[in-house]
């Protein structure tokens with residue numbers, strides 16, 4: 001295939017090009033300003049206005065999504081609402097309504113499923129599709145993408161941006177290139193044209209910290225990374241450096257994991273932001289126990305036990321810290337999780353300063369084998385495990401908030 005040939009062929013030729021290359025046709029769909037657009041679609045009064053979804057003025061929340069009209073004022077996702085209010089006083093602030101968004105999200109997935117059996121939801125407003133085998137049926141990848149965009153517009157009055165490439169991460173970059181309402185196709189062999197001029201932070205997996213590290217050794221663009229000597233990169237960044245260099249050269253994963261495959265649960269957690277910063281150790285411990293109970297209840301509901309327990313704490317300076325510990329035996333016991341979490345809190349002196357947010361999560365999950373009486377007795381919290389079971393049965397009968405340990409209850413007084 002002549003890589004230098006200027007690409008202006010029709011869609012059929014494009015499909016041939018992709019097919020001849022023996023590579024897959026991967027599509028990434030990303031809804032534009034999803035939450036804000038859903039709100040605008042549902043309420044005509046909001047259209048054309050700066051809509052900011054997330055926290056509301058006076059609260060301590062953050063912006064979840066904002067409409068393109070609000071972005072003109074400099075409002076961005078993850079920005080504290082207070083700052084968004086200052087930047088855009090005429091903004092219309094709306095609480096997130098998860099049910100509404102997941103309803104639309106599921107409906108969009110079912111549209112996508114009409115175009116490929118291999119659809120992988122990536123987040124509430126993003127999905128990957130493998131259309132290698134179905135594109136031709138719809139007149140080629142471009143026609144297929146346009147049809148999907150039209151269907152979503154007709155049904156939900158929403159726009160999506162689509163990227164098409166032969167691997168996942170390039171498809172994802174492609175969908176971000178011409179947002180909103182975009183469609184970008186990057187044929188195999190033309191990856192470098194698109195990728196290399198981009199700043200290094202555009203590469204999947206490069207956060208602000210690694211961006212800094214790359215800059216220190218003179219890597220500013222994806223092209224710089226692609227051309228950087230392999231052995232030096234390995235010395236600086238280990239195996240991750242090699243993977244990123246491969247990506248910079250257009251090499252990446254092309255497997256799509258359809259959503260009927262049960263997603264592998266890797267961790268579960270709960271967190272709480274206090275109304276005001278808290279220094280009272282009893283209140284903090286009470287909240288920690290409450291969160292540990294919630295996590296352990298979820299573990300048991302999904303028949304898992306965990307080995308690693310992580311706490312995260314945000315102090316008034318907004319900096320998020322986390323610490324973790326791994327147990328010898330896996331557990332789903334609330335008190336075991338709580339004691340480990342509390343130890344981490346004390347050991348790291350996190351309670352010496354007022355706390356704004358606290359969270360408990362568990363990972364290294366294992367499916368729970370049938371528990372023997374012996375195990376129950378061997379566990380130092382054997383009695384607590386029985387208490388957990390009683391709490392579970394009461395919760396399933398009377399609701400999530402019907403019961404918790406007294407120490408955890410005090411956080412609500």
Ligand SMILES: [Mg+2]
Pocket residue numbers: 030031032033034125126
């Ligand atoms: Mg999006």
